[in-house]
Amino acid sequence: MLFEDPVLASRFLTLMTLTFHIIYATIGVGVPLFIMIAHWIGIRKNDEHYIIMARRWSRGYMVTVAVGVVTGTIIGLQLSLLWPNFMEIAGQIIALPLFMETFAFFFEAIFLGIYAYTWDRFDNQRKHFLLLIPVAIGGGMSAFFITIVNSFMNTPTGFEMVDGALVHANPIAAMFNPAMPTKVSHVVATAYMTAAFLLASITAFKLLKGSRHVYYKKALYLTMKIGLIFSIASAIIGDFSGKLLAEYQPEKLAAAEWHFETEGEAPLVMYGFLDKNQEVHYAIKVPYMLSILAHSNPTAEVIGLNEFKPEETPPLIVHYFFDSMVTIGMFLLVLSLIYWMGIRRHWAFVRSTFFRWLIVLSGPLAFLAMEFGWWLAEVGRQPWILRGIMTVEEAATSSDYVNVMIVLFALLYIVLGVGTVVVLRRIFKNNPIEVELKGNDSP
Amino acid sequence: MSLEILGITVLWTFLFGYVIIGSIDYGAGFFNAYSIITGKQHILSRIIQQYLSPVWEITNVFFVFFFVGIVGFFPQTAYYIGTIFLVPGSIGLILLAIRGSYYAFETYSSRGHKGYAFMYGLTGLLIPASLSTVLAISEGGFVYLTNGSPVLDYAALFTSPLSWSIVVLSIVAVLYISAVFLTWYANQTGDVEATNLMRKYALIWALPLIITAGGIVYELSFHNPEHYERIVNLWWMFAVSFLLWILTVWFIWNRKNYGTAVWLLIGQFMFAFYAYGISHYPYILYPILTIHEGFTNRAMAISLVVVFILGFALLLPSLYLVFKLFLFNKEYVQGKYKK
Structure with missing residues (x-):
């Protein structure tokens, strides 16, 4: 079978579940913001297009949320099934945000259900719009609480270990651990960023496929603009995350940077590869940049990997995860910036086929960057x-x-993934925007 | 009341909530699949679409609450149950996933697929069956310790009459609870045909329910005499439950007060469920783990209780809104709104 060792098997199954779940979770956190904004603009400008936009997005969103509920339940229980010793400790100190997350999600699920099934029940659109606020808040709070748990795993605080037993537990201090602010804000900002490029990518694809409706142009401008805002936010928060790592998890930063010797004026190493003697070849080196990232000071000393016991350092592959995440993030920032300026200044090329293909790419790339980010976070903690x-x-x-379970869950995720795509395509193919708008107004 | 008791009461209440609304959900899926096979699909599918689709995520959250709560209040349970429950728990999760995906893929895209509906119905029976094994395991005798870590004895579990009785009871209970509820709901929609069909199902499953429940108590007298004795001491609670069962059946038999029948049914299960829970005290897992040994620290317990109260204050009005809009709204129930 795949893994003889239950530890490796458990790691692999968790990797698989999280990699799959995070796609749906990100949509679940990010997209409500866009439904809300579209619905709100629709009401304010009295523009049917935006109302329909909210309605269509929410229709697709319902499907992904439903699958996210499923995968979320799986990871929730799998934590206890695969990591029972961890959960015994975690239960004593970090169970509080887990419990809160359930409430937050409950809140979101309730109001999403109401929103989706009551489009024709309110005479006043504003009342229906109000239902979205708890959906978006619930989604954001879910991400907030669950990321607290993850940040605690990186920088555990609020207790002491005496002879293997956990004492002096302070659940509140554990929640407000040092990694919490940057991690939570990075996760939430990138969720909005990813959702923006996901929606932009779909819209650009429709435009490339020959739809000329002004509806798509409005949707594309809206999503790219918000995508730009959150790309900038994510980059700034990412910089803070680097400083946090330098202070609290220097081995993770060092591994991500292939920074072996403790030294000042440390360069930022991008890509390249390592030979047997841990020499870096063919890498792009940005002078002073690592010192700046770690300590905002080009001459500051950055702790290297050689300071740590070899068995306590993370796998060096995280370097590529880190570089890919940053590269994609920067690409998306520049892409949305050019698009936004191009639309404002009437640059023709931002409407070109080539540029639109780049926007189509932005959605999958954003998800890829997010996966790289989580692999960096999780593998980098090893x-x-x-x-x-x-x-x-x-x-x-x-x-x-655990081996057998890996096979079962892999099959399940394939079915769920394919099913999502098939169903989403069916929903929108049978009901294109041109048909839905007919009877409402003329384009 | 000590914090341990408070904690386990909160968790047991969540589990009770899940048993009731989960049963309605599971049974409805099964009846739906069954009616497709027997060609009576049109009678039930609309009711199921209307009632289940908006609330299934809420149903699921009750389950999540339970297992997240138990990790917080009784972290050692996470260790014991986590280690031994890998296989039945994973199977339960995969079945839950199939079920959830049915809602995700079928109801929102409005094109029925028969095979899918059939699988969905089947999971309605298999999920309670796989999850209820944890109740059998908790009675002790199926777990032994090697080098301090617990190992589940599958052979003993699968050959024990007790575990099979519990599995059968969970399935019968699902069908009975669901049938009684759907009788009332169908009656609300004004659909006479569906009401009669569900009433028939309710009456069919009423007697098997009591027989299997009695069977489990009998099995326990051999398997776990200590627990059996505590059950006998609580005989009055089971007697109340039995009376409520008679009343429920009487109302349904006489085709009246279906709404009262649902409340009586909830009362019946409440008495039986809490009596079972109380008699199980102080053990979570016979004879290895009690609620006193497995309890979390004071700070965590208090903060969980506080969050629980705040959360509930937030949820109750929201739930009320859901019920008002979907369950007790005459116009919605009668299908006057389009989706």
């Missing part, structure tokens, strides 16, 4: 599950059947 306290080795289940 060998720890709870940094400095418990390793994944100590946390994993002793059960022998």
Whole structure:
């Protein structure tokens, strides 16, 4: 079978579940903002196009949320099934945000259900719009609470370990751990950013396929503009994350940067490859940049990987995760900036086929960047599950059947993934915008 | 009331909520699939679409609440149950996923697929079956410790009459609870044909329910005499439950007060469920883990209770809104709004 060792098997199954779930979770957190903005503009400008936009987005959103509920339930229970020793510790100190997350999601689910099934029930559109506020808040709070749990795994605080037992637990201090502010804001901002490029990408694709409706032009401008805002926000927060890592998880930053020797005036190493002697070849080196990223000071000393025991350093592949995430993020920032300026200044090329293909690419790229970010966060924490306290080795289940479960869940995720695409295509193919707008107004 | 008792009461209440609304959901799916096979699809599918689609995510969250809550209040349970429950738990999750995806893929895209509906119906029976094994496991005798870590004895579990009785009871309960509820709901929609069909199902499953429930108590007298004795000491609660069962059946038999029948049914299960829970005290997992040993620290317990109260204050009005709009709204129930 795939893995003899239950620890590796558990890691792989968790990787698979999280990689799949995060796609739906990101849509679940990000898209409500866009439904809300579109609905609001529609009401303010009295523009039917934006109302329909909100309605169509929410229709697709319902499907992804439903699958997200499923995968979220899976990861929630899998944590206990695969990492029972970790959850025994976590339960004592970080169960509070997990519990809160359930409430937040409950809140979101309730109002989303109401919103989706009551389009024809309110005479006043504003009342119907109000239902979206708890949906967006619930989605944002879900991300907030669950990311707190993840940040706690990176910088655990609020308790002491005495002879293997957890004492002096302070659940509130654990929630407000050092990594919390940057991690939470990075996750939420990138969720909005990813959702923006997802919607922009679909819209650009429709335009390329020959739809000339002004509806799409409005949608594209709106999503690209918001995408730009959150790209900038994500980049700024990313910079703060670098400083946080330098202080609290220097080994993660060092591994992401292939920074081996502690030194000042450290350059930022992009790409390249390592030979047997850990020499970096063919890399792009930006002088002073790592020192700036870590400490806002071009001469500041950055701790290198050689300061750590080899068994306590993360796999060096995280370097590529980090570089890919940053590269894509920068590309999306520039792309949306050019588009936004181009539309304002009537540059013709932003309406060209080539540029639109770039926008089509932006959606998948944004998701890829987000996956890279999570792999960096999770693989970069290895060998720890709870940094400095418990390793994944100590946390994993002793059960022998994880292998079989990997196969079952892999099949399940394939079915769910394919099903999502098929169903979404069917929903929109049978009901194109031109048909939906007919009877409402003329284009 | 000590914090342990408060914690387990909160969790048991969530589980009770899940048992009731989950059963309605699971049973409805099964009846839907069954009616497709027997060619009576038109009778039930509309009711199921209307009632289940807006609320299934809420149903699911009750389950999540339970297992997230138990990790917080009784972290050692996460260790024991997590280790031994990998296989039945994963199977339950995959079945839940199939079920959730049915809602995701079928109801929002309005094109029925028979095979899918059939699978969806089947999961309605298999999920309670797989999840209820944890109740059998909790009675002890199926878990032994090797080098301090718990191992589940599958052979013993699969050959035990007790575990099979619990599985059968969970399925019968699902069908009965669901049939009684849908009788009332169909009656609200004014659909006489559907009401009669569901009434028939309710009456069919009423007797098997009591027989299997009695069977489990009998099995327990051999399997876990200590628990059996505590059940006997609580005989009055089970007696109340039995009376409520008689009343429910009586109302349904006489085709009146379907709404009261639903409340009586909830009362019946409440007494039986809490009596079972109380008699299980103090053990979570016989004889390894009690609620006292497995309890979390004081700070976590208090903060969980506070969050629980605040959360509930937020949720109750929202739930009220859902019920007002979907369950008790005459015009919606009668299908006067389009989706």
